Amino acid sequence: KQEVTQIPAALSVPEGENLVLNCSFTDSAIYNLQWFRQDPGKGLTSLLLIQSSQREQTSGRLNASLDKSSGRSTLYIAASQPGDSATYLCAVRAGNNRKLIWGLGTSLAVNP
Amino acid sequence: NAGVTQTPKFQVLKTGQSMTLQCAQDMNHEYMSWYRQDPGMGLRLIHYSVGAGITDQGEVPNGYNVSRSTTEDFPLRLLSAAPSQTSVYFCASSYSRGDGTQYFGPGTRLTVL
Numbered sequence: 001k002q003e004v005t006q007i008p009a010a011l012s013v014p015e016g017e018n019l020v021l022n023c024s025f026t027d028s029a030i031y032n033l034q035w036f037r038q039d040p041g042k043g044l045t046s047l048l049l050i051q052s053s054q055r056e057q058t059s060g061r062l063n064a065s066l067d068k069s070s071g072r073s074t075l076y077i078a079a080s081q082p083g084d085s086a087t088y089l090c091a092v093r094a095g096n097n098r099k100l101i102w103g104l105g106t107s108l109a110v111n112p
Numbered sequence: 113n114a115g116v117t118q119t120p121k122f123q124v125l126k127t128g129q130s131m132t133l134q135c136a137q138d139m140n141h142e143y144m145s146w147y148r149q150d151p152g153m154g155l156r157l158i159h160y161s162v163g164a165g166i167t168d169q170g171e172v173p174n175g176y177n178v179s180r181s182t183t184e185d186f187p188l189r190l191l192s193a194a195p196s197q198t199s200v201y202f203c204a205s206s207y208s209r210g211d212g213t214q215y216f217g218p219g220t221r222l223t224v225l
Contacts, residue, residue, distance in 0.1 A: 097168075104154045
């Protein structure tokens, strides 16, 4: 059974730091992996989608990598800002029905 | 494009009442789904649809019904509300059966007393 884990559950950093959020999954047979951001009381916003054949995707200060063989993905945030404070979730799409399997998220606080 | 819209944003029900959560998207997406989000449990799939007229159950379908008469709309019906259904409900859509980016609505916060 595919399981997705995100560590740490919470992270607090000073503004300007480069940081890495981790996502691990137990079965390498995935179609894609997606990183989302969720602000308190809001819906989820897709940040990056990495197809199974890809190794990384970049958008602005965000870079996501995928290593299927080790069952890991990282989300790198460069020069963090207070506006980056949110919960970051990763989800893998897997199985015959291509459902999304979710991690519980990392709650990030960037302090001015 | 409005993207994925959900109504209402907030709702309070009494045990045993029924209601429908509305979801619509204007991106011509085939794939739509409903999730509930509870603290410590993450997002759980309730029902999903791969196109008009086709629906299927997710992880936690009991107590909920869905239908998909058009590509745009995917309502979620609570048949007889229970306190265990207190949650935040999200509707999501994507272009294909799950290969593309998933877009989420703003959510409906439901409290069942």
